[in-house]
Amino acid sequence: MESQVDELEAARESVGMPQLDFSTFPNQIFWLVVALVAIYLLLSRVALPRIGAVLAERRGAITNDIARAEMLKQQAEEAEAAYQKALTDARAEASRIIDKTKVDMQEQLDIALQKADAEIAARAAESERRLAEIRDSAAAAVEEVARDTAREVVSALGAKADGRSINAAVTAQLKGGAA
Amino acid sequence: MEGDIVTMGAYLGAGLACLGMGGAAIGVGHVAGNYLAGALRNPSAAPGQTAFLFIGIAFAEALGIFSFLVALLLMFAV
């Protein structure tokens, strides 16, 4: 304890607080100013512009990358839109073709039906005409036969009858019968 | 044990000056504690106020350092 106190005492006597030893102040201040000026020059001339440039460059690069990604995304979206449009167009085209084909087929069908109808009608008319012919000829034949028969019957009965009155009578009889 | 009454007074004074550091400790604790309480109440505002935390701590601590300085002066420079 005693020796420690002595030591402290000695330190007090000889040095005091080194911080308050004014004889070293000019030295410290001089070297401090030198150091600060050196650091200031190094920082302001070399370090800070360089770091600032690097940071700005990085920010620029990041902004660029984001912009490029944005652009690519937009392109992809555009491509997708174009694809969708093409798809829609193709669908529309297909349905249009289908509709057109349907209409064409309907038309052709109608024409064919009409043609068939006309042919059928023509043939029916022809058949009817021939039927009428046959019927007419049959009627004529019946008239002839009836006239001949009537003449024979009249002559057989001995009566004298001119052909004209017989014809008229037969015709009237036939017409009345037919009616 | 040797020494004169001036030395004794200087050492006693140095020891008493150190009590001031306790005050600085209370001050620093107060600043930091209040900051923490405020930060827990509103955590989103906390990061913007750390600068004021350090300024407050610095001011509180400076007074403790003054008392330490007084102690040193009494010990070595009286």
Add this chain to the structure above:
Amino acid sequence: MDQFIVTPLFGDDAVHWYTPTNVTLWMALTVFAVAGLLIYTTRGRAIVPSRGQSMAELSYGFIYKMVEDVAGRDAVRFFPYIMTLFMFILFANLLGLIPWAFTTTSHIAVTAVMALAVFLTVTLLGFILHGAGFLRLFWISSAPLPLRPVLALIEVISYFVRPVSHSIRLAGAMMAGHAVAKVFAGFAGALGVGAVIPIVAVTALYGLELLVAVIQAYVFTILTCVYLKDALHPHH
């Protein structure tokens, strides 16, 4: 207290203002350390930074943001000065923690020169930018009129105490940390085998000192920014 003594590097002469001393040596090392962090690591100017470069960029961004946030956007032109102060104090503090090192920032002479430089710069800048209007810094117009003279007196006193507290805070913190470490180390020497406790204490104290070294550099810088803000915008 031996660790704080200024001694000539060569010979045993008296310390003149130009004498190369341990102050010179450690300040030179500080300059080299700053150059190593901010210049050597960034030599690649890489877009994707290396570890050293990203540390340099972090410290750049940290101080830049501090200046911008605390002192305002128009204080950015003082950024190189503030960066210089921060880097010098930070590395002087950290290098001082190396065993047998000399801590330049533990000397009142060093910190007082820096604090006075800040004080004079800020005061002159305030008067140059605002003329007599700078004095409104002390006239708090939001306070009741009868209180204003009292407050003005307090403000003036606190304004002139600024460089004192600014310098003594840094020097005192550095000195105190080293002195306490020395005291604990002295206990270890006295205790011999039972020195485990002081050694643990010194180790813990060393961690605390690392923290203090960084925080004091930060505090010195941020207070510089606060004072600078007063000079640029003296209206409360």
